[in-house]
Amino acid sequence: MSEFNLINILRNRGLISHITNEDNLNKLIQNNSISLYCGFDPTEESLHIGHLLPLITLKRFQIEGHKPIVLIGGATSLIGDPSFKKKERDLNHINIINIWTEKISKQIAYFLDFNCGQNSAVLLNNNTWFKEMNILSFLREVGKYFSINTMINRSAVKQRISRPDQGISFTEFSYTLLQAYDFFILHKRYQVYLQIGGADQWGNISSGMHLINRKMKKEVYGLTVPLLTQSNGIKFGKTELGTIWLDANKTSPYKFYQFWMNIDDSNIYYFLKIFTFVSILEIQKREQQKYIKNQIINDKIFLAKNITRLVHGEEKLLAVERITEFLFFKKIHQIQKSDLEQLKQDGIPSINISMIKDLQEALVLSSLATSRTQAKKMISANSISINTKKIKQNHLFENKDKLFGKFTLLSRGKKNHCLLCW
Incomplete structure (x- = not known):
């Protein structure tokens, strides 16, 4: 089997x-252009970085000439997938x-090509x-x-049943049948294999493959990508500071x-x-050269740039680089108003200011002192x-201190910042 075979490529990349x-x-x-699918339940208003791997895998199949189908779970999201959830999801209104x-x-739609001929991506809704x-x-x-016997022995179900404080409702217990029917319908109507x-x-x-085999006597296939967790065991995509969204x-x-x-550092090359x-x-x-001075930080930058470009595009990446140059290398002349608004959103701490006496008061209000x-x-x-300029004595703020008439960057040392928003 060729090392350039798509499955081998996925395996070699740890996917x-x-x-x-x-x-x-x-x-x-290898012999056919097939249709494949991945489902995403809209249980939030945005996907997060935990969804990147299946999206990237769909894209890899499309690059090789296969047809990706994205199934939005407009119906299944009304139920909620219990897979390895500690408790039942709240039910959202339609x-x-x-x-x-x-x-x-x-x-x-940003990740896949929906206009490339026969293998154009398709977006469907199971509702x-x-x-x-x-x-x-x-x-x-x-x-x-x-069989109830088989369903009840699934690890995701057993985990919930073993928790007497939570258990599992019939609603969530039935979820696997709904997803199985999705696969059946997609195979029947769209030849998804x-x-x-x-x-x-x-x-x-597995439930979907079982249903298709029982009802249609056909062999179809399943492939899963790793479910990444951090060193603290938290599912990748969620952090102590909150979920990292794609929006x-x-x-x-x-x-x-x-x-x-x-x-x-140990995760960079993976x-x-x-x-x-x-x-x-x-x-x-790059991994062979990681012991060269500054190589690790250069490879982190390389990783961050590649993924940011993939998710947000070149223009947003350039904005990120301007902000980085502003914060860490004091290149104030390149900064744009939209960059500072991005910083205010969640880049660094910020406070709204109407009136302020002097720099000392600003430092206290910003918690830098x-x-x-x-x-x-x-x-x-x-x-x-x-605004990256050292101040040697107490200072009364003037209009020239307000970038775009609205923002002032207050810094203590190189790493502690607060954005004053006038």
């Missing part, structure tokens, strides 16, 4: 957690689901078929093919970029393999800057 009947799947995708569906659909089905039809057409998802979706994907209005491109700059399209040879070369006395000492020690 495969589970796969069914690999030999048959390899033959199928009007909210519809709004979130529209937002997520726009995000997904299309579920809204036409009643409960009796569902039980007859789907429920009869599943492969479903991909995160590793936590393996049970649901620039929820997580600014600057904060997104800084997230990758602050990952553990993340380059799974989250970027940089060649394996270049990644290996605990008192006017400490602020005075900091100023005397030459550790305070206004």
